Amino acid sequence: MPARIAFEFETPRGHRTTSLTYERRGTGAPLLLLHGIGHHWQAWEPVLDVLATERDVIAVDLPGFGASDGLPQGCAYDLTTVTPVLAAFCAALGVDRPHVAGNSLGGLLALQLGREKAVRSVTALSPAGFWNQSERRYAFGTLRAMRGAALSMPVPLIDRLSRTPAGRTALTSTIYARPGRRSPEAVVAETLALREATGFHQTLAAGRTVLFRDDIPSLPVTIAWGTRDRLLLRRQGVRAKQTIPGARLVRLPGCGHVPMNDDPALVARVILDGSATA
Template sequence: MHVGGVGTPMVLLHGATSSWRAWRPVLPALKRHHHVVAPTLAGHHGGPVLSVAPENVVPAIVDAVEVALDEAGIDRAHLVGNSLGGWVALELARRGRSRSVVALSPAGAWATPADLDRLLRLFRIGGRIGRLPGTGAVLRPRAVRRLLLRAVSEHPEVLSQADVGELVEDLAGCAVLADLLAGAPDSGGLAPFTPEGPVMIAWGERDRILPFPRYGRPMVEAVRGAQLVRVPVVGHVPMADAPALVSSLITRFTARVDRDADPAEH
């Protein structure tokens, strides 16, 4: 977990197979405006242990984040989530824990069963690759990173050797991945709801993991009243692709929410 910065509370929630370290490129900018808490999700490398039935994995991850909020003395926060973390952020908003939500290509919605099957196959393949000996060494050349990681990031060649090492380490250490994938068909995804607070869904125009027509449109339909923003030049995990753009997108939205908030909350 990473904690730092001063201002209204903000919680950063990473995607499946990742950890809090996915937020490093945008942390300095976000901490200039907010008290930032970036936990590692339950069942992920370095996060709390999770042992539940596969169909209950996502609710259990949401429960664990809510416990962390309670322990930190945070009632409501700006929730910023990517992929699985976006789904978790929206479920926390359903529980009344959000000051606002910025969901970056959130998981949890799909147009057809075939779209879900496609996504599960991608993650199963990625999980197997991440556990192969020597994966980190294979990804050292920039050209190889651009070829093999292009589905995740539009510009994987900008990742340092340390970044790649952490990515592989997090992937290999994600104990909950198999159960998360096994439970997806029975979970039903994100149930439609109308959030009480402001929600922005921001979708990378070059997202190859969750292309907008197949996964974004049903998500926007499920989260009634959410603002939709299409983000240029970024892929599924946009924080490393364009840190300045992503951090500015987030802080402009949260600043507007804070300005509109009841002065008694400040």
Template sequence: MTRLAFTRVGSGPPLVLLHALGLSRRAWDPVIPALAEHFDVLALDLPGFGESAPLPPQVEPSPAALAASVADLLDALGIRSPHLVGNSLGGWIALELAHLRPTASLTLLAPAGLWRGNTPLYDLASLRATRWVTQHATGLLYWLVKRRLGRTRVFGQAHGRPSKMSADQAHVEVDAMRTCPGFDATLAATMTRRYRAGPPINAPVSVAFGSRDLVLLPWQSRHLDELPAGTHLVTLAGCGHIPMGDNPAAVTALITAAAGCGLVASTEDTQ
């Protein structure tokens, strides 16, 4: 079993946070303090990201395989039927995890995998370009993200309000993308896959997209037909693909409401 690094804080029902491709558990820092007031929060580094080692070389890091690794960790910690929250690839993994074990609720923030065929070329190009820049123009990026205008230029695609990011948060995000050993293999494992409905998910599902998400384009990557009937669709006004730092209060409120099986004002039902 691959050993996964994690942060665990707070008390209450268990809540598991799954980050996006190329990031780490630090992506949840803007919302963890508020969530810890209501939940036993477990933010983890997926295999090959942050401080977690990659899966063994013979195991392809598909979303289902990554979900199985998370399931092993939850079993080791004695966590049963947690609330799951995932961003981008983390949302896809949360769906796969819900097919493996009981889940109290799912909150999917800009989940990946909701395209018709293979991963759209636009998203592949964006991810590869981001990875290349972090590895080959590191000094320039560090210089830029120290400045508010620089953070706007660097993170304008993924964040709806990049000027609100702190320099420290921006530095952490650049480092996470630059250093993660699992990036290439995980990206390759998603290229010819998409999320497909599996065994019934007997938990409420909420899906949120930011109104400024420039990564998952509406006509390419937001097809909800494989999701359970009754899935609730939410718009996070002013937020981008990684919404936690754009509006921590709105993201916290969404997660808390979804975990309580309630609806938020901007939710609409999908069938």
């Protein structure tokens, strides 16, 4: 069962308190998993048990997403606020410099934690922050449309659509290359997570000016991109490699923007390999 922990974190205005929900499994070196915008920790379910055979896996709901609290009033959902929250979360669990893997927004946060040397290694799956302006506008417009659709549909309709491969495709094909593989229960849960995400609009607003431009020397970094990513186009992986020349750039054949469901075995191997090089 997921757990919940309350803790303090530092802001320019002093200490604040928040509470995050997380799932923890396995033994070994600690591995923090960070999901994308509008999602929840369950995005990692397809790979959790495999990772837990070799790692102490901690999959967390980011602030304002899933079952976690939103940030306190006056706190922006930007890198300078959310990364200290994640560092304080790890400290509250007694975890020092874990490996980290993140997808999309979570990949950007993972890279930021790597830039701050708060982690041992970074694996970023289709990370945000390597777009040009037209690509960012396209991605943000798509995300707003997905959120609007989730908000407009009654729950019984979402449940009915989730029961057929065609319905699951209609609900999730933007992020999955193989949406028919996702279980009906998972599709319903993540659609509800998208519509109920209290941090969605603030996170998008904070991302308007985000570009990841710094190298991360002396830290193992893996960047992986699905060949069928329809949200953040795979050419952004080339830019990521140019920004972080020492990174290992991995192609994920047949995978979409959230690749953990499309090819669990491959994604788990990429994460385990990336977190074994530290």
